[in-house]
Amino acid sequence: MAQAAHRRSRAGGRRAAVLALALLVLAAAWLGPLPALVAHSFAAHMAIHVTVVTVAAPLLAGAMAGGRCDPVRRAPALFAPVPTSLLEMAVVWSWHAPLLHHWSRHSGWGLVLEQGMFLAAGTLVWLAGFGGDPATRHERRAAGMVGLLLAAMHMTLLGALLALAPRTLYGHAGPAAMGLTALEDQQLGGVLMLLVAGTAYLAGSLCLLGGLLRSGEALRSPGPWASLPARRDPPYRWRRGRCRGYSRHS
Numbered sequence: 263m264a265q266a267a268h269r270r271s272r273a274g275g276r277r278a279a280v281l282a283l284a285l286l287v288l289a290a291a292w293l294g295p296l297p298a299l300v301a302h303s304f305a306a307h308m309a310i311h312v313t314v315v316t317v318a319a320p321l322l323a324g325a326m327a328g329g330r331c332d333p334v335r336r337a338p339a340l341f342a343p344v345p346t347s348l349l350e351m352a353v354v355w356s357w358h359a360p361l362l363h364h365w366s367r368h369s370g371w372g373l374v375l376e377q378g379m380f381l382a383a384g385t386l387v388w389l390a391g392f393g394g395d396p397a398t399r400h401e402r403r404a405a406g407m408v409g410l411l412l413a414a415m416h417m418t419l420l421g422a423l424l425a426l427a428p429r430t431l432y433g434h435a436g437p438a439a440m441g442l443t444a445l446e447d448q449q450l451g452g453v454l455m456l457l458v459a460g461t462a463y464l465a466g467s468l469c470l471l472g473g474l475l476r477s478g479e480a481l482r483s484p485g486p487w488a489s490l491p492a493r494r495d496p497p498y499r500w501r502r503g504r505c506r507g508y509s510r511h512s
Contacts, residue, residue: 280324281321283321284321287318300367301367304444304448304450305450310377311455312454312455314384315384319385320462322385323389324392326393327394328393332389333386333389334390335393335394341386342409343402346386346387347412350386350387354416354417355416360431387410388410390402390406390409391403391410391466391470403477404470404474407467414460414461414467415460417456417460418456422456424449424455424456425448425453425456427448427449
């Protein structure tokens with residue numbers, strides 16, 4: 263019991279450290295210099311988005327996964343990986359529509375609501391893949407891998423659309439910061455989403471694939487009794503309708 267209590271204490275300490283790191287990342291993203299540049303820089307707005315969903319969200323999910331605050335553990339069917347990833351896609355693409363995007367860049371309440379939805383949706387995507395009951399986590403890994411791959415695909419698609427567009431998609435953007443034109447600013451933001459967000463979700467999917475392969479090898483590996491010689495039953499022969507074992511002298 264003492265060892266079990268020690269393990270729980272160490273796990274609680276790790277969760278607290280990861281949670282503190284997630285909060286530090288969120289503070290740097292939301293309270294640092296980037297929010298002041300959002301009205302004039304699409305790239306700054308995208309940098310906040312990418313930091314929230316690819317750094318803070320997985321850290322927050324890691325602090326919650328498998329614990330008492332893990333919603334996937336309480337209702338696994340409600341937080342299936344693929345539907346959760348589709349929900350995040352709807353949230354991300356909706357906030358990049360011109361009307362909502364304009365509101366988030368020029369209204370403090372709009373930015374707060376947008377970033378809160380990004381954090382909630384991103385955390386749920388990572389939790390859907392890495393969270394849940396530890397006893398059944400192996401069964402969720404394949405679906406979680408598909409969910410993170412889907413997230414990587416839609417992030418890559420949106421990033422490519424922003425980076426390769428021949429004109430600005432947001433006419434209200436106005437002059438950009440850092441000496442960039444509005445188109446260059448949009449392209450820089452698209453590259454951030456394409457490379458950082460797409461790569462992060464792909465890495466998470468590969469991590470789940472590695473865990474799935476390791477757990478599969480563990481299930482197929484021989485147990486501790488595999489090295490013992492196999493038990494051989496004595497040969498039998500039929501005699502007068504009954505089965506009798508051979509004796510040593512037969």
